[in-house]
Amino acid sequence: MKILFVCLGNICRSPLAEGILKHKLKLLDLGSSVMVDSCGTSNYHIGDLPDDRTRRNAERNGVILDHRGRQLSIDDLDYFDFILAMDHSNINNILKLTEDLSVQNKVMLMREFDADKGEEVPDPYYGDEDGFQEVFDILDRSIDGFIIHLQSKGLL
Ligand code: 4NP
Secondary structure, three states, rough: OEEEEEEOOOOOOOHHHHHHHHHHHOOOOOOOEEEEEEEEEEOOOOOOOOOHHHHHHOOOHOOOOOOOOEOHHHHHHHHHHHHEOOOHHHHHHHOOOOOOOOHOOOOOEEHHHHOOOOOOOOOOOOOOOOHEEEEEEHHHHHHHHHHHHHOOOOOO
């Protein structure tokens, strides 16, 4: 199983989602059966570590982030089984890259799996510190829901 998280910059939301899922899979002893990665639709932060505020907040919650920013490529769309986007703008940017329906069907909004339903994972980049914990909590719940979804489909 190969899972890709996508946001705009790949320094706040998607590397955090990657870190949280890896952390949870490790605790479930499933770390080696799933490939997890993240990327951005933009090229703004290629090679960068996640934003300092994202890393600090993740560490306070027990999650260490060491991802380096990279941009989404067309090859990713074939390679990954699930492509989880943080907001509608990300989805639009991803879907522009392919007309293949079987590929488009892999693309979903992260919060489809949030028990506390919501449309988008808000972008914390231009906000204050509280926004980073809000994003952490949203992703924590959404990823729990996603793990349950995979288990219910027999994919984990
Ligand atoms: P992300 O947040 O998409 O969650 O990584 C952003 C990070 C950087 C920028 C925008 C959003 N930026 O414009 O540099």
